[in-house]
Amino acid sequence: MGHKVLRYGAVLAGGSALAHGIPAVATIPFVRIKLFSKLSGLGRANHLALTFDDGPDPKSTLIFLDTLDQLGHKATFFMLGLMVERNPSIAREVVSRGHEIGLHGYEHINHLYRTFPGVLADIRKGFDTIVNLTDTTPTWFRPPYGVLSTSSLISAKLTGLKPILWTTWGKDWEDSCTPETIFHNLTKSIDPNSTNSRISNPRMAGPTLLLHDSDCTSQVSSWISSVNSLHLLDKWATENQFGLGTLSDHFL
Template sequence: MSNLIDPVAKALAVSGVLAAGSLAVAHAAPALSALNAVRPWLTPELCGYGDTDHVALTFDDGPDPASTPHFLAELDRAGVRATFFLLGRMLVRDPGLGRELVAAGHEIAVHGYQHRCLLARTPSAVRDDIARARDVIADLTGTQPAWYRPPYGVLTAGALATARELGLTPVLWSTWGRDWTATATPDSVHRTVTRRLAGGGTVLLHDTDCTAAPGSWRSALGALPRLVDTCRARGLRLGPLREHRATAVAPA
């Protein structure tokens, strides 16, 4: 019997390793969409492409009472509305600010409860994080969010399944400002955003430094008026994702 059991045990062990490896690959494969260079070709539906005369303006990581009100004031001056991807843990600290976003006409979306990379979390932890954030946002703002963007733009199979289950549409971005770095300036943010800015695109900025270099939000705030002017000079409307009609087809 031992001659038979040994090879069977070895085969089962090898198949177990292979199965575990396959599961890990399936879990992590959607994370490739976080790479700006490959996303338009691999998963264009995640780029947030929409009508070619419109640009979706989005902000991540808030709301933050130290910085978000400055963005609200600047957006109000410009007559522009945006989509704010909120962290649940930030919203529970200042639910009134979340309601203020809604009252000002901005769109609220889900960025998760904790700002942790999903690749390091189990599928059940990912589901709990997204569902908890969705529920907190709906309860505290009185608005049912429609969009989901993961921390760092890193998706997993579990995150996609959970978003589908909760009625959330995953969306990343087509251009960003790299406004989270310590060396970012209003000029660098505007230059970086507009390098790849096109009608139908989605812009990623941050209205807080809670997960970034201290004070880095000021670079995005300083770039905002110029970004609005640039879009208008190019004949592009600037607004939230709900007005964007995102599709899976990249602009020409």
């Protein structure tokens, strides 16, 4: 959809890292150098962090939870405060089934177009909404559109949140996505031989995967392909000896 193109168009402005399927980070070089590996979600070896953005959504999130239960995996759900406000029982269900809640902001706004006080207010409102309605305290913050501005970084720090982006994405917002294309996009740049190597770099090896459990900012019903791609991902992860889990698990 148009705004999705714009959404990731904004990320494209960030730099060449996108060519490798990795989101652009901040545009400030020293931030990129110091934080890039952690920001792009490179965690422990033999492990994939599974993350979902944009929920909780009454149309789809419970189906993701059922599928994850069936496959035996936990994940981190980056929720929008506005969606939590509308669907608090689903947000609590995510917690009660053993998953982790991260913050995606209160509204799905591009931080490049907001003032620092505006970004700080949005992050604080989203954080408070999750704390008040789910009785859990998020650890992680992923900005809408993957655009991490200096305002985002400072606001996240002031709110006690750790910023994180992702390593690979399923492009599950695209009109033509299928479970197979999503699975391919998620895994094509992951080399299990190097990613699972405990010798070369045991602490910084496993990637973080980005999917969406809601179509609220994507093509209508795109979540159906996303949820179905989980079966393919589970099979591939088993074959390649990856565990799948939450971000907190990923950075143990």
